[in-house]
Amino acid sequence: MKKKVLLMGASGSGKTSMRSLIFSNNPASLTSRLGATIDVEQNHVRFLGDLILNLWDCGGQDAFMDSYLSIQQATIFQHVGVMIYVFEVETRNMEKDLEYYKACLAALKRYSPNAAVFLLVHKMDLARGPKAETLARKSKELKEASGDAEVTVFGTSIYDESLYNAWSRIVHILIPNASVLSRHLAKLAAACSATEVVLFERTTFLVIATSTLPPPPSAAATDASAPSKTNGQPPTEASNEDGADSDADPHRMVPTRYERTSELIKAFKYSCARVREEFLALEMELPDFTAVLDELTRNTYVLIIVHDPTVETAALRMNIHLARPKFEELQGDSLLA
Numbered sequence: 001m002k003k004k005v006l007l008m009g010a011s012g013s014g015k016t017s018m019r020s021l022i023f024s025n026n027p028a029s030l031t032s033r034l035g036a037t038i039d040v041e042q043n044h045v046r047f048l049g050d051l052i053l054n055l056w057d058c059g060g061q062d063a064f065m066d067s068y069l070s071i072q073q074a075t076i077f078q079h080v081g082v083m084i085y086v087f088e089v090e091t092r093n094m095e096k097d098l099e100y101y102k103a104c105l106a107a108l109k110r111y112s113p114n115a116a117v118f119l120l121v122h123k124m125d126l127a128r129g130p131k132a133e134t135l136a137r138k139s140k141e142l143k144e145a146s147g148d149a150e151v152t153v154f155g156t157s158i159y160d161e162s163l164y165n166a167w168s169r170i171v172h173i174l175i176p177n178a179s180v181l182s183r184h185l186a187k188l189a190a191a192c193s194a195t196e197v198v199l200f201e202r203t204t205f206l207v208i209a210t211s212t213l214p215p216p217p218s219a220a221a222t223d224a225s226a227p228s229k230t231n232g233q234p235p236t237e238a239s240n241e242d243g244a245d246s247d248a249d250p251h252r253m254v255p256t257r258y259e260r261t262s263e264l265i266k267a268f269k270y271s272c273a274r275v276r277e278e279f280l281a282l283e284m285e286l287p288d289f290t291a292v293l294d295e296l297t298r299n300t301y302v303l304i305i306v307h308d309p310t311v312e313t314a315a316l317r318m319n320i321h322l323a324r325p326k327f328e329e330l331q332g333d334s335l336l337a
Contacts, residue, residue: 002044003174004054004079008068008104009086010097011060014122014158018086019043019057021158022167022204025270028158039064040076047171047201048208048299048331069103073111077104080112081174086120087142089127089134089155098145105149117151118170125157161259168207168259178209181330184323185211189304192319195289196305198258199296205262205269208300261303265293283313292316297328 007015016037021028023045037059045053058068058076068076085101087094108115119142127134135155142153154166172178181199189197189211199209254260269279282293289307294317296302304316 001050002052002054003081004056005170005174006076006080006083006108007055007057007086008083009060009120009122010088010091010093010100013060013086013088013091015057015060015086016041017158018120018122018156018163018167019055021163022206023055025203025266025273039067047204048175051175053171053174065100069100069107073107077107077111080108080115082116082118082170083108083112084118084120084170086122087138089121089123089138094141101142102145105146109149116170116173117146117149118166119146119151119153120166121153121155123157124155124162125159131155161256161263164206164259164262165256167204168262171201171204171206172208175208181327182209182211184326184330185209185302188302188319188323189213191323192304192306192316193308193311194304194306194316196303198261198303198305200262200265200301200303202295202299202301205265205301207258207262210258285313290316292320294320296320296324297331299331300327 007019009015017028023043037057039059041057041059043055043057045055047053056076058064083104085104087097087101091097105117108117121135121138121142124131124135135153138155139153143151152169154162154169156163156166185197185199188194190213194213196212197210198207200206201208265279265282268282272279281295282291284291289305290309290311290313291303291305292313293301293303302320304320306316
């Protein structure tokens, strides 16, 4: 099963760097060595075994953009599942960028009317003003430029976890019946007495599905935003900038925990590769919680977080082992659906 993904935006906006970081396991420090994309660079990225992302990285130079919108329009914009358009946060050519974006959006409506559209305000680490205010202003501007088209806007940077958050949401919509995986994760969480279970794709470590149990009754009243069984993608939680609230409620979970975990594990895998070792699994037994990260299927890893000190890591590993056949079956059914 192939899903066509268009990656578009002005030259120098950071499209190739983010693709390298997510799909080629390159660290952010090495992306400066990458050259500009010439015309269209196609990559077939195997994701979850039989699902193949046909990723079209489109060069953003004016000559190429004009060609995409004229003689190559049908080729570029047909059979698209997702279009990702990247805007540099501090670009000096926003007016021209918006003109090209509007033209691409019109072509997408013509040839792939059901395609999802994601807009990435990239290089947020270079924003001159407060990041939240800058992103809100840019989001408003981009949504107005999009007219009646339904778009999703993310602020991203290759130097923090925001890029993993955006790409996890993007690939999630390409996975058929991901909610089925999430429901069975909830059953695995109950069997393990786990606070949270997260399913990652093996290569990219993007989040596929999650399941989070409600907090203890004593904390439920003070944490109305705590997620229960989620729809398979990282839940959207209000950011908590008041440290007092976090201290008062120890059960409040960090909103960026999923994408931060993806970033840390990818960095650890890269460190293992540098010393010619292969990452297999991870166990952590700390005073506050226990965490086990292990292979669930041939294409996924599962992270189980337990706060009950009486639960042994061996029991968690045994449950993962027993759940493997079922999740292999569910994954195959999901991709064939």
